[in-house]
Every structure is written in structure tokens, then in C-alpha cells.
Amino acid sequence: MKRIPQILMLLGTLCLLTLFVFPMWKIQLFAPQYPDGVTMYIWINKLGGDSPGTLQNVNILNHYIGMKYIEPDAIPELKYFQWIILGMVGLGVAAAFWNKRSGFLIWLILLALIGILGMYDFYLWEYDYGHNLSPKAPIKIPDASFQPPLIGTKIILNFVAKSLPHTGGYFFMLSGVLAAVAWWLKGKQKS
Amino acid sequence: MKKHPVQKIFGFLALTSMLVLFFASCNSNSNSPTSGVLGDDVASQVYVGPGEYDEFYGFMSGGFSGQISVYGLPSGRMLKVIPVFSQDAEKGYGYNEETKPMLNTSHGFIPWDDSHHPELSQTNGETDGRWIFINGNNTPRVARIDLSTFETAEIIEIPNSGGNHSSPFTTENTEYVVAGTRFGVPYPQADVAINSYAENFKGMLSFIKVDPNSGEMEIAFQVLLPAFDYDLAHSGKGKSHGWTFFTTYNTEEKSTLLEVNASQNDKDFIAAINWKKAEEYIAAGNYKEMPANYAHNVYDEETHMATSTMMKSVKVLTPEDCPGLVYFLPTPKSPHGVDVDDTGEYIIGNGKLSADLSVHSFTKMQEAIANESFETEIAGVPVLKFEDILAGVVEKAGLGPLHTEFDGRGNAYTSFFISSEVVKWKVGTWEVLDRAPTYYSVGHLMIPGGDSRNPQGKYLVALNKITKDRYLPTGPEMNHSAQLYDISGDKMKLLLDFPTIGEPHYAQGISADRIVPNVKKIYPIEDNKHPYRAMGEKDARVERDGNTVHVYMTTIRSHFAPDNIEGIKVGDKVYFHVTNLEQDWDVPHGFAVQGAQNAELLIMPGQTETLYWEPKSVGVYPFYCTDFCSALHQEMQGYIRVSPANSNIALKWGLGEEEDQS
Ligand SMILES: [Cu+2]
Numbered sequence: 001m002k003r004i005p006q007i008l009m010l011l012g013t014l015c016l017l018t019l020f021v022f023p024m025w026k027i028q029l030f031a032p033q034y035p036d037g038v039t040m041y042i043w044i045n046k047l048g049g050d051s052p053g054t055l056q057n058v059n060i061l062n063h064y065i066g067m068k069y070i071e072p073d074a075i076p077e078l079k080y081f082q083w084i085i086l087g088m089v090g091l092g093v094a095a096a097f098w099n100k101r102s103g104f105l106i107w108l109i110l111l112a113l114i115g116i117l118g119m120y121d122f123y124l125w126e127y128d129y130g131h132n133l134s135p136k137a138p139i140k141i142p143d144a145s146f147q148p149p150l151i152g153t154k155i156i157l158n159f160v161a162k163s164l165p166h167t168g169g170y171f172f173m174l175s176g177v178l179a180a181v182a183w184w185l186k187g188k189q190k191s
Numbered sequence: 192m193k194k195h196p197v198q199k200i201f202g203f204l205a206l207t208s209m210l211v212l213f214f215a216s217c218n219s220n221s222n223s224p225t226s227g228v229l230g231d232d233v234a235s236q237v238y239v240g241p242g243e244y245d246e247f248y249g250f251m252s253g254g255f256s257g258q259i260s261v262y263g264l265p266s267g268r269m270l271k272v273i274p275v276f277s278q279d280a281e282k283g284y285g286y287n288e289e290t291k292p293m294l295n296t297s298h299g300f301i302p303w304d305d306s307h308h309p310e311l312s313q314t315n316g317e318t319d320g321r322w323i324f325i326n327g328n329n330t331p332r333v334a335r336i337d338l339s340t341f342e343t344a345e346i347i348e349i350p351n352s353g354g355n356h357s358s359p360f361t362t363e364n365t366e367y368v369v370a371g372t373r374f375g376v377p378y379p380q381a382d383v384a385i386n387s388y389a390e391n392f393k394g395m396l397s398f399i400k401v402d403p404n405s406g407e408m409e410i411a412f413q414v415l416l417p418a419f420d421y422d423l424a425h426s427g428k429g430k431s432h433g434w435t436f437f438t439t440y441n442t443e444e445k446s447t448l449l450e451v452n453a454s455q456n457d458k459d460f461i462a463a464i465n466w467k468k469a470e471e472y473i474a475a476g477n478y479k480e481m482p483a484n485y486a487h488n489v490y491d492e493e494t495h496m497a498t499s500t501m502m503k504s505v506k507v508l509t510p511e512d513c514p515g516l517v518y519f520l521p522t523p524k525s526p527h528g529v530d531v532d533d534t535g536e537y538i539i540g541n542g543k544l545s546a547d548l549s550v551h552s553f554t555k556m557q558e559a560i561a562n563e564s565f566e567t568e569i570a571g572v573p574v575l576k577f578e579d580i581l582a583g584v585v586e587k588a589g590l591g592p593l594h595t596e597f598d599g600r601g602n603a604y605t606s607f608f609i610s611s612e613v614v615k616w617k618v619g620t621w622e623v624l625d626r627a628p629t630y631y632s633v634g635h636l637m638i639p640g641g642d643s644r645n646p647q648g649k650y651l652v653a654l655n656k657i658t659k660d661r662y663l664p665t666g667p668e669m670n671h672s673a674q675l676y677d678i679s680g681d682k683m684k685l686l687l688d689f690p691t692i693g694e695p696h697y698a699q700g701i702s703a704d705r706i707v708p709n710v711k712k713i714y715p716i717e718d719n720k721h722p723y724r725a726m727g728e729k730d731a732r733v734e735r736d737g738n739t740v741h742v743y744m745t746t747i748r749s750h751f752a753p754d755n756i757e758g759i760k761v762g763d764k765v766y767f768h769v770t771n772l773e774q775d776w777d778v779p780h781g782f783a784v785q786g787a788q789n790a791e792l793l794i795m796p797g798q799t800e801t802l803y804w805e806p807k808s809v810g811v812y813p814f815y816c817t818d819f820c821s822a823l824h825q826e827m828q829g830y831i832r833v834s835p836a837n838s839n840i841a842l843k844w845g846l847g848e849e850e851d852q853s
Pocket of ligand 1: 779
């Protein structure tokens with residue numbers, strides 16, 4: 001019984017490793033002539049789709065409105081974010097072995113900060129793609145917003161765009177929940 | 192305008208007959224197709240709603256169009272025309288440099304043929320949806336179409352043959368597809384008097400081995416027989432697996448006025464070939480390797496190119512040297528189709544000049560062979576006794592039986608050309624169960640899997656030879672008509688009429704779920720091994736080699752790269768190698784250039800195709816995308832500048848560069 005918080009803390013930490021296996025986020029575009037939808041996945045270190053051609057297909061769509069090409073090589077986050085996660089895994093394991101309530105809390109706060117900053121960063125990229133349009137775009141629609149939704153559903157021209165966390169993202173949240181429960185149980189044990 | 196009294200009477204008669212019809216159809220469950228509106232709901236049986244899929248694919252031969260057309264059944268909606276033996280300007284097939292070799296033969300480039308009998312590949316006697324084969328009748332050939340792409344993958348020419356009609360009927364594991372000559376021809380071809388037919392002409396039956404993995408075809412052996420006309424064929428199945436049966440007519444061996452001269456014998460033959468025995472003779476070296484010259488053309492899906500190889504010999508088996516290889520089964524009278532029922536026991540000879548259908552028993556045939564009960568021998572081939580092998584006769588079923596298929600429930604369906612009907616009869620008791628008129632003069636008929644061991648006997652399609660008044664008139668030439676019947680009940684029920692391409696001689700049907708999961712949507716660009724591919728716009732360029740110019744061009748929505756080309760000279764030989772960089776389903780781009788003497792290109796995603804162009808005069812000529820690919824399709828265009836032959840304008844190409852301001 002006494003070891004439960006420590007085990008939970010360790011489990012929560014290890015949840016982060018799933019980010020190397022599953023995508024964190026999913027963006028889908030639906031339109032009548034795309035009956036299966038166009039599905040893009042954001043991984044911790046790459047962008048992909050449900051087919052090798054997806055990114056190209058999205059870029060072809062985007063170029064009509066002068067949106068920048070989405071080029072994974074030009075997104076530095078895809079290079080360094082994995083190191084942040086690995087660092088958090090290291091810290092989490094250390095906190096679990098240190099087995100102090102304050103250690104759990106510090107880790108939890110760090111994780112929340114990373115989550116919030118990550119979403120803010122995601123928003124900035126979306127804002128950039130949605131607003132930084134080429135003046136030579138073939139199709140210009142004044143006042144139209146092309147920025148994809150941060151989370152949820154939005155209509156962009158002829159498309160319905162849907163943006164939601166994917167498996168990796170849910171594990172990230174689970175990781176925080178487990179750490180929080182560990183911190184809470186640890187507090188109960190003391191009293 | 193005043194009506195003439197006669198017109199009034201006709202008007203009255205028409206009105207009363209309509210009323211009579213109306214009440215008649217209300218009160219009876221008539222078999223008339225119009226009863227759908229009023230009686231049982233025929234319309235809903237063939238209605239496939241918008242966006243819904245048909246239950247079956249139907250593959251119809253194009254006859255003199257040389258192609259295969261693909262239909263959805265039961266709706267009768269046309270899905271695609273697959274170019275096979277004929278050039279097709281719509282798709283650039285046979286016009287672009289990649290597919291020209293597909294139409295190469297020992298006679299050189301042949302842009303047309305007469306395609307007759309599609310045949311699906313089978314595994315364990317069931318259609319497996321991997322390939323469909325079809326014969327070219329005029330310049331004897333057999334083609335294989337890959338059903339993952341619905342494109343022609345291979346064409347092999349048949350040597351020592353004239354009129355490849357009894358082809359390409361498969362064995363039950365697609366070990367072989369066959370090719371029997373309709374015309375006797377001198378063997379080997381020679382300058383001889385035509386009236387020396389009986390002496391100098393021969394009939395050759397070919398067995399084409401199909402590689403079980405790649406599908407690639409190879410002529411395994413030919414069987415040398417008398418110069419009868421070998422009309423149709425089918426292979427045994429189940430207990431008769433290992434045998435292939437060919438009908439013959441003109442056993443009189445005449446070369447003139449066949450209409451009369453080839454209709455004299457009371458009985459012609461079904462030639463039964465024991466191909467397993469043939470394999471033994473081949474293995475034992477009991478054949479003659481004969482010089483020959485025939486083309487073998489293969490399309491490579493990764494290079495997106497066809498290559499043509501001339502083959503130089505063929506193995507020939509002769510009945511005299513190979514006892515037990517061939518038997519003749521006497522069959523009345525000039526039989527057209529030979530059809531083996533789904534159990535493999537019964538061999539139906541459709542004697543087209545007879546009123547009866549003669550059915551042979553495979554078991555009895557085996558007994559007669561074991562007892563060596565032979566009537567005579569012709570050219571080393573034992574002729575069995577008609578009475579020995581006869582299982583039964585479907586008597587006076589109709590006039591002009593042509594072809595029979597089976598529903599897997601013990602029933603057979605025979606087309607009767609002269610009496611223009613389909614007749615359903617019971618296998619084993621030979622009694623006629625039902626008959627349905629066709630509009631008009633049915634040739635072959637088709638039940639999905641109806642010539643396999645496991646028919647999917649829900650529908651029957653009649654392939655009619657005469658159309659007349661079935662559709663809105665379109666001048667003297669009318670499309671041939673097909674008719675769909677529901678055969679799931681005791682009575683056949685006519686559901687639908689639909690026009691077809693060319694003349695479908697035969698068709699094949701298969702439930703869609705055996706094909707759909709394997710259908711490709713794009714060609715992966717990373718697999719493109721075309722020698723002139725451009726894997727991205729960075730590879731787009733123009734290269735000159737003497738007066739030959741290679742343009743490495745790419746397409747992606749919505750531009751060509753390059754789209755401005757200069758430095759081309761009159762008399763150059765220009766090859767546009769266009770790679771479609773798209774990787775999305777149903778985004779082909781087209782390429783057309785003014786003055787091209789061939790056709791357009793229609794390039795599928797991930798594919799490279801080449802158009803040859805010879806500029807004849809100085810000027811600047813536009814090229815453009817022919818397939819409406821996007822909102823900016825009409826902007827997808829470019830220019831090529833042609834300078835005088837002696838000019839020294841440098842080669843120059845580009846995309847999106849600003850115009851010269853000077
Ligand atoms: Cu285009």
C-alpha cells in the first residue's frame with residue numbers, strides 16, 4: 001500500500017514514452033469530394049497522414065489560398081520536443097525514486113507548463129499558417145479565416161476542419177492525472 | 192386538323208388496349224418488364240442509389256472495338272472501357288511511347304483487334320478477381336488485364352493460328368488459358384493453293400501457361416490437329432479437371448462457301464484434350480520444338496512501360512506421337528459453345544444448326560476410353576461413339592442453341608439465337624423448365640461465375656446481337672443490347688435493357704467484394720522506375736541529344752514544370768516525358784500539344800508517360816492539361832517555341848519566371 005504513490009508516479013512518467021509510438025494530435029478535413037476525409041497526424045517528431053501523399057495533398061489544397069507549404073523540416077519543435085519529453089521522463093523517474101510529495105508536485109507543474117506552452121506554440125503555428133498568406137494567392141477571400149481550430153471543429157471555406165488530441169495526447173494527459181493522484185495519495189499517507 | 196376515320200379507329204383501339212393492359216397488369220403477376228411500375232417492383236431490383244455500389248462487376252468483350260467494357264450489375268451502369276487490343280485516343284493507349292509495344296506483333300504494330308471472350312482467373316474453380324483474360328480474334332492474341340489497376344498488363348501472340356476464337360477459357364486454377372484456331376491455316380505458313388486445304392492446312396490448339404504469382408503467360412505447348420474450325424472451348428472442373436474441350440465445325444475441311452459446305456456433316460466433334468497427359472509428354476521430351484515468330488508484350492507497373500519480345504519457337508505435340516492426348520466426341524451439328532456444368536460431369540454441345548442439345552457424360556467418356564470403344568480414328572485421334580458417351584438430350588428446346596451457363600442449383604440456361612430466347616432446363620432430367628424471350632437474337636449469355644465450379648446464380652445477362660427498336664434510334668448503327676434477368680426464382684424475370692460497347696460476344700461477372708479490396712488508387716511515386724521520370728520539380732529539365740530532345744516534365748495542381756520551353760527547332764524529335772507528381776485518388780493530369788499526330792497523354796498519379804512530337808513549322812505552340820484537375824485547371828498550360836532548323840537559340844526552360852522587361 002505504501003508504495004502505491006511511487007508506482008503511480010513511475011507509471012505516469014512512463015506514459016510519456018507512448019508519445020514516441022502514437023501521434024499526439026489529429027487534424028481532419030472533410031469536403032464532399034473527399035469522402036474519406038484528409039487526415040493529418042502530428043507526432044512528437046514528425047508530421048504525417050493516413051497515406052504517404054497526405055501532406056502533399058494538404059499543401060496542394062493550401063496553395064490555392066496562398067498558405068505556406070507545411071514542411072516538417074522547417075518546424076524546429078519537431079526536432080527538440082522529443083528531448084524535452086525524454087528530459088521529463090528522466091526527471092519523473094528521479095522524482096519517483098526520490099519519492100517526496102514535493103518532487104511529485106514540481107514534476108506535475110513542469111508537465112502542465114509544457115502542455116500549456118505546447119498548445120500555445122501550436123496556436124502560433126496555426127495563426128501563422130492561417131494569416132501569413134501569399135499576396136499572389138490565386139484565391140483571395142477578404143475577411144475569411146483560414147486558421148485551423150486549436151481544438152474542436154470549424155468551417156474553413158468548403159472544408160469542415162476538426163482538430164483533436166490523438167492517442168499520444170491522451171496518454172500525455174493521463175500522465176498528468178497519474179502524477180496528480182500520486183501527489184494526492186502521498187499527502188493522505190502523511191496525515 | 193381533321194382526323195381520318197381510320198386514325199380514329201386506331202386511336203380507339205390503342206386506348207382500349209392500354210386499358211386492357213393496365214387492368215391485366217393490375218390483376219396478374221405477369222412476366223412483362225412493364226409490370227414493374229404496376230405489379231411487383233422490378234425497378235427497385237435494378238436501382239442502385241446515388242453513391243451506392245453495384246453488387247457485381249460485369250466484364251463485356253468489346254467485339255470489334257477490341258476492348259473490354261466494365262459494367263455494374265444490376266444497374267447496368269458503365270464503369271470503364273479498358274483498352275486492350277485497340278488504340279484508345281482517350282487514354283493515349285497505343286499512342287504514347289510506353290504502350291505502343293503492347294500492340295506489337297509478328298506483323299508489326301497492329302492498332303486494332305476483335306475481342307471476343309473475357310475470362311476471369313480462377314482458384315479452386317472459383318473466380319478469384321485477380322485477372323481477366325481476353326482473346327484477340329483477328330491477329331491471334333491473348334491479353335491479361337490486371338484487376339488491381341484495370342489495365343492491360345500483358346499480350347501474347349499465338350503462332351500457327353488464324354482467328355483465335357476458341358479462347359481464352361481457363362482451367363480451374365488458371366494453370367492454363369487456351370487458344371484454338373478458328374481458321375485452318377497452312378502449317379507452317381506457306382504459299383499453297385487454297386483448294387489444297389485438306390492436304391496442307393492444319394488446326395492448332397495452344398495451351399498458355401499462367402504464372403500463379405505474376406500471371407505472366409507463356410505458350411507451354413501446341414497440339415497439331417486436322418484443319419477443322421475450332422469454335423469455342425471450356426475446361427473441365429472437379430472430376431473433369433485436367434481436360435479441355437473444344438468444339439469444331441467444318442469437319443468437312445472446306446475452304447469455300449462454308450455456309451453450305453461446312454454444314455453437311457450430321458455430326459461434328461468436340462475435341463477433348465487431356466492436358467495433364469500433355470504435360471507428361473512434354474516432360475518426357477515427346478514434342479517437336481518448331482521455329483515460330485510471335486510477340487510477347489509485357490507492361491511493367493514500376494517502369495510504367497511495356498516491352499515487346501519476339502519469341503522464336505514453340506513446342507508442338509502430335510496425336511500420332513502422343514496416344515491418349517486427344518479424343519473426338521461426335522456432336523450434332525456445327526456446335527458453337529461447349530460448356531461443362533458446375534459438377535464437371537456434363538459436357539454440353541450447343542449444336543447451333545440443331546434443335547436439340549446433346550449432353551455428353553464425362554464418366555461415360557472415361558469408360559469408353561478405358562474400353563477403347565472407338566468408332567474410327569482421324570489423324571491419330573480416336574473418335575468415340577456418340578451413343579457410348581451421350582448422357583441425354585434436351586429435346587426441341589429451341590432453335591440455334593449457342594451457349595449454356597449454370598446457376599449452381601442444378602439448372603442450365605441456354606441461349607437460342609434463331610428463336611431469340613433463353614431456355615432454362617434441368618441438368619440430369621433434361622426437361623425444359625422455363626423460357627424467356629430476348630430482344631433480339633441472343634448470342635452468348637452470362638451468369639456471374641456461370642462457367643465456374645461455383646456460380647453466383649442471381650442474375651443472367653443476355654448479350655444480344657440485334658437491337659432494332661429497343662432504344663432511341665441513333666441512325667443505321669445501333670449499339671448492341673444486353674438484358675438482365677433475375678434468375679433467383681423458378682421463373683426468369685426480365686429486369687433491364689442496357690446498351691453496350693462494340694459487340695459483346697461473351698461476358699464475365701463476379702461479386703464486387705472479390706475485386707474491390709485489391710483495387711489501387713494511385714501509383715506510389717517512390718516506386719516509379721521510368722527511365723525518364725522526374726521525381727519532383729527540381730528534376731524538371733530539357734536535354735538535347737543531336738536532334739532528339741527529351742523534356743522531363745512534371746504535373747501537379749495546377750501547373751506543368753517547365754511550362755515555357757525554348758530552343759526547339761523544326762525537325763527535332765521531341766519526347767515529352769510527363770510525370771504526374773500527384774498522390775491523391777482520381778487526380779490524373781492530361782497533356783496535349785498542338786499539332787501532335789498521335790493523341791493526348793492521360794497520366795495517373797505517380798505515373799510517367801511519353802508523347803512524341805515533331806514540330807513541322809516555326810512558331811510558338813501551346814500545350815495544356817486535358818483533364819479537368821482543379822479550380823485552376825484552365826490555367827494549367829504552357830508554351831513551346833520552335834525556331835528554324837539552322838537557328839542557334841539556346842535550350843531554355845522555366846516555370847514562373849518574370850517576363851523579360853527589355
Ligand atoms: Cu491538370
